[in-house]
Amino acid sequence: MNDSKGPGPQPGNGPTPSGDPSNSTDPTGSAGSTPPAGGEPVAHEFDVPARDGGPESLAAQDESRTAAQAVAGTATTIEVAEANPLRDPRDKRLPRVAGPCVLVLFGVTGDLAKRKLLPAIYDLGNRGLLPPGFSLVGFARRDWAAQDFAQITHDAVKEHARTPFREEVWKQICEGLHFVPGSFDDDGAFDALAMALKEIDETRGTGGNYAFYTSTPPKYFPVIIEQLKRTGLTRPPEGAWRRVVIEKPFGHDLKSARELNRIVDSAFKPDSVFRIDHYLGKETVQNILALRFANTLFEPIWNRRYVDHVQITMAEDIGVGGRAGYYDGIGAARDVIQNHLLQLLALVGMEDPTAFGPSALRREKEKVLEAVTLPEDLSLGTARGQYVSGWQGGVPVRGFLEEDGIPPDSRTETYAAVRLEIANRRWAGVPFYLRTGKRLGRRMTEVAVVFQRAPHLPFSKTDTEILGHNALVIRIQPDEGVTVRFGSKVPGTAMEVRDVNMDFAYGEAFLESSPEAYERLLLDVLIGDPPLFPHQREVELSWMIMDPIEEHWAADGSQPEGYDAGSGGPASADEMMARDGRAWRRL
Amino acid sequence: MTSFLMGSTTASEISAQLTRLRHQVGAPAVGMVLTLVVVSDESRQYDAVRAASEASREHPSRILAVIPREREEATRLDAELRVGEMTTGEVVLLRLYGELTGHADSVLSPLLLPDIPVVVWWPGDAPEIPGKDPVGGFGQRRVTDARSAADPLAAIRRRIDGYSPGDTDLAWTRITPWRSLLAAAFDQPVGKVRDGYVEAEPGHPSAELLAVWLSQTLGADISVRESRGPGLTAVHLRISDGEVVIERHDSRTATLKRPGRPDRHVALARRPTSELLAEELRRLDPDEVYEEAIKGVADRHHR
Numbered sequence: 001m002n003d004s005k006g007p008g009p010q011p012g013n014g015p016t017p018s019g020d021p022s023n024s025t026d027p028t029g030s031a032g033s034t035p036p037a038g039g040e041p042v043a044h045e046f047d048v049p050a051r052d053g054g055p056e057s058l059a060a061q062d063e064s065r066t067a068a069q070a071v072a073g074t075a076t077t078i079e080v081a082e083a084n085p086l087r088d089p090r091d092k093r094l095p096r097v098a099g100p101c102v103l104v105l106f107g108v109t110g111d112l113a114k115r116k117l118l119p120a121i122y123d124l125g126n127r128g129l130l131p132p133g134f135s136l137v138g139f140a141r142r143d144w145a146a147q148d149f150a151q152i153t154h155d156a157v158k159e160h161a162r163t164p165f166r167e168e169v170w171k172q173i174c175e176g177l178h179f180v181p182g183s184f185d186d187d188g189a190f191d192a193l194a195m196a197l198k199e200i201d202e203t204r205g206t207g208g209n210y211a212f213y214t215s216t217p218p219k220y221f222p223v224i225i226e227q228l229k230r231t232g233l234t235r236p237p238e239g240a241w242r243r244v245v246i247e248k249p250f251g252h253d254l255k256s257a258r259e260l261n262r263i264v265d266s267a268f269k270p271d272s273v274f275r276i277d278h279y280l281g282k283e284t285v286q287n288i289l290a291l292r293f294a295n296t297l298f299e300p301i302w303n304r305r306y307v308d309h310v311q312i313t314m315a316e317d318i319g320v321g322g323r324a325g326y327y328d329g330i331g332a333a334r335d336v337i338q339n340h341l342l343q344l345l346a347l348v349g350m351e352d353p354t355a356f357g358p359s360a361l362r363r364e365k366e367k368v369l370e371a372v373t374l375p376e377d378l379s380l381g382t383a384r385g386q387y388v389s390g391w392q393g394g395v396p397v398r399g400f401l402e403e404d405g406i407p408p409d410s411r412t413e414t415y416a417a418v419r420l421e422i423a424n425r426r427w428a429g430v431p432f433y434l435r436t437g438k439r440l441g442r443r444m445t446e447v448a449v450v451f452q453r454a455p456h457l458p459f460s461k462t463d464t465e466i467l468g469h470n471a472l473v474i475r476i477q478p479d480e481g482v483t484v485r486f487g488s489k490v491p492g493t494a495m496e497v498r499d500v501n502m503d504f505a506y507g508e509a510f511l512e513s514s515p516e517a518y519e520r521l522l523l524d525v526l527i528g529d530p531p532l533f534p535h536q537r538e539v540e541l542s543w544m545i546m547d548p549i550e551e552h553w554a555a556d557g558s559q560p561e562g563y564d565a566g567s568g569g570p571a572s573a574d575e576m577m578a579r580d581g582r583a584w585r586r587l
Numbered sequence: 588m589t590s591f592l593m594g595s596t597t598a599s600e601i602s603a604q605l606t607r608l609r610h611q612v613g614a615p616a617v618g619m620v621l622t623l624v625v626v627s628d629e630s631r632q633y634d635a636v637r638a639a640s641e642a643s644r645e646h647p648s649r650i651l652a653v654i655p656r657e658r659e660e661a662t663r664l665d666a667e668l669r670v671g672e673m674t675t676g677e678v679v680l681l682r683l684y685g686e687l688t689g690h691a692d693s694v695l696s697p698l699l700l701p702d703i704p705v706v707v708w709w710p711g712d713a714p715e716i717p718g719k720d721p722v723g724g725f726g727q728r729r730v731t732d733a734r735s736a737a738d739p740l741a742a743i744r745r746r747i748d749g750y751s752p753g754d755t756d757l758a759w760t761r762i763t764p765w766r767s768l769l770a771a772a773f774d775q776p777v778g779k780v781r782d783g784y785v786e787a788e789p790g791h792p793s794a795e796l797l798a799v800w801l802s803q804t805l806g807a808d809i810s811v812r813e814s815r816g817p818g819l820t821a822v823h824l825r826i827s828d829g830e831v832v833i834e835r836h837d838s839r840t841a842t843l844k845r846p847g848r849p850d851r852h853v854a855l856a857r858r859p860t861s862e863l864l865a866e867e868l869r870r871l872d873p874d875e876v877y878e879e880a881i882k883g884v885a886d887r888h889h890r
Contacts, residue, residue: 085805086766086805202849203849204849
């Protein structure tokens with residue numbers, strides 16, 4: 001994994017198949033190549049499949065150019081940090097601290113900002129990872145003064161921060177807090193933002209380095225980026241950087257995803273665009289890759305000879321809540337399956353990459369996504385539902401159609417399940433069941449690789465009556481770790497075999513606790529560490545998988561099946577499994 | 588919490604009793620990540636065990652406190668076992684009497700958990716050569732604390748003489764936030780540092796280490812000056828167009844000053860022992876930068 005300071009190939013201008021609009025806007029599309037900068041060993045990864053018949057050397061040049069460009073783009077942080085006499089690679093005590101910069105947060109009044117982003121910023125500060133002079137600018141359509149924003153931030157930090165509250169850390173962050181009121185279509189507000197940033201550069205010494213975080217409903221992305229372009233905020237002066245963070249969803253279908261990409265590409269260099277998926281943080285991705293590719297134990301059985309099927313689940317116990325406006329018309333499949341679950345499928349299903357650089361990983365993920373096939377009859381191979389009022393964790397909760405901001409005739413699904421297959425030698429015939437839902441019994445994200453039964457059991461039938469399938473479960477949240485499920489003899493004179501768990505939790509096995517996904521993400525953005533995923537091509541491939549399903553559901557036109565809040569999902573999802581002679585794992 | 592006192596006992600009885608206690612409180616026997624041996628006299632024992640418990644709160648550990656008592660008394664081992672108190676792991680206080688005070692390693696070796704790292708910490712006086720010490724020899728990591736020595740400066744100047752890879756000193760750990768802040772300040776080009784000084788209360792071993800580290804990395808002469816404290820109070824570095832200064836007077840917040848830049852305030856709190864220890868437990872590989880720093884401290888003194 002390219003986690004070190006070394007320049008890695010960047011997403012955004014990697015190999016793209018013909019017809020990809022990002023090709024035409026690729027600013028490095030000129031001929032000629034630049035050698036890899038800095039004498040750093042650059043993993044030469046040959047992009048064979050993408051270029052039609054192109055010689056491999058061309059692809060290699062392409063890669064080096066990307067690497068050189070990466071250095072140029074991040075010179076203000078990584079290169080200077082390498083020239084820093086006080087930094088020594090052997091000195092592991094010194095954390096990587098971001099250089100001076102401003103983080104501009106659009107949609108600061110949102111749920112995500114309050115629950116995750118603002119607390120993560122505080123936690124970074126508390127761990128000493130924010131640079132002196134770090135400033136945070138909130139932008140939202142509220143008539144707030146700076147102190148109102150400070151109060152909101154203070155409350156969010158007190159309530160949600162992971163680390164204990166310390167007055168001195170808060171003081172440091174509070175000094176750098178600014179608020180710019182306005183709506184996204186208000187030119188004046190963005191002019192004010194540009195002015196405010198200029199002033200912050202002077203008073204706080206942030207050197208023109210800005211990261212823009214769009215924590216807003218996706219429909220505002222284009223206008224925000226237009227405004228940033230108009231005010232010149234997307235163009236950094238010499239020696240400074242501008243970066244943009246885009247949250248999922250990346251569009252709502254293939255067409256809109258391409259359109260969004262076109263807009264973003266027109267404003268920012270590809271290596272300045274951080275498409276992020278917070279549910280699937282970099283840490284988790286690296287954990288899965290380490291489990292699969294650093295061990296010998298699992299790979300031999302990681303194929304159709306031993307695997308019966310794979311279940312990928314992301315269950316939420318919350319309802320749509322404050323996201324109603326966004327959620328209606330989007331639904332669970334677009335919200336979760338298209339990005340999180342298909343990314344998990346790619347990570348679990350892919351072949352081993354030639355290196356752990358972002359581009360080699362991406363290539364393998366793209367290959368497996370390209371091999372995904374949909375069920376022949378979409379009405380039998382998919383299921384959807386909508387939660388109705390019920391009891392969830394001892395609390396009575398409203399149904400989806402009764403939520404504020406949801407029209408009473410909404411056909412948006414809050415539960416979606418699909419049965420996919422991967423048409424390649426490793427996985428042919430092994431179904432991958434993906435499911436996600438809101439207001440389910442428990443909050444949980446996991447990948448369960450369920451193995452076939454032993455071909456022959458030298459025990460009598462009664463001995464193994466309650467023996468299930470062996471399984472390897474990668475738990476993503478809560479309590480990230482791995483569980484191996486296998487049969488064991490029950491103590492006693494009778495011969496009886498029953499399932500037991502062997503458990504590993506990241507939180508317990510190390511003296512270091514995993515950084516929170518948003519902390520890691522924000523730090524990566526501020527430092528300029530190349531993001532691992534997802535690349536535009538992956539986004540498009542995911543939409544190619546999801547679009548036919550969405551179209552099928554839209555054409556069907558019926559109301560999604562209701563399921564009780566706090567339950568395990570609609571009956572049709574269980575029936576979908578039952579048709580294959582299988583069952584969902586209990587939530 | 589369950590605690591249990593055992594007079595005149597042996598290591599194997601302690602081990603058996605630990606297993607019994609764990610079953611009683613229903614805690615699993617596996618899942619521990621570390622054995623931390625604390626060698627301390629009775630007067631420091633309480634604070635040290637407390638800090639160790641806090642440092643290992645998130646990570647179940649077995650904490651073994653070795654407390655040498657009267658050498659003149661009859662040879663005896665008293666043990667105090669605590670399970671599920673303050674820490675997710677186990678705490679065993681071992682009080683050694685008589686001849687046994689010289690054979691703590693024989694008590695410890697059956698109590699170290701298999702397959703996982705061992706860290707030895709001397710919160711008070713440490714042996715001259717920690718790596719050659721019978722107890723110290725168990726540890727991948729040996730943590731001393733020059734500040735608690737009778738003469739802290741003398742202690743830090745002698746550290747290199749008894750150094751073996753894996754040694755480290757809390758006087759070094761204490762300056763990590765300072766070093767980190769300085770490194771962040773140098774992430775933007777600063778230019779050549781001509782000279783400078785570190786300011787701290789008298790007899791502060793960490794100031795000595797910080798000055799030497801800065802001299803080594805910046806290739807400039809950095810001296811130590813006395814202030815009224817508490818602890819480290821400032822770092823002044825003279826560059827071509829002025830001074831880079833970090834000042835801390837309230838032991839909580841520091842001010843970073845650079846020529847032509849606005850002053851900036853940064854949280855820079857003095858840290859409790861538990862946090863220092865937690866930092867030490869995080870990485871268990873030898874700290875080569877520390878080795879160079881203590882070498883420099885010794886050289887500077889002999890010069």
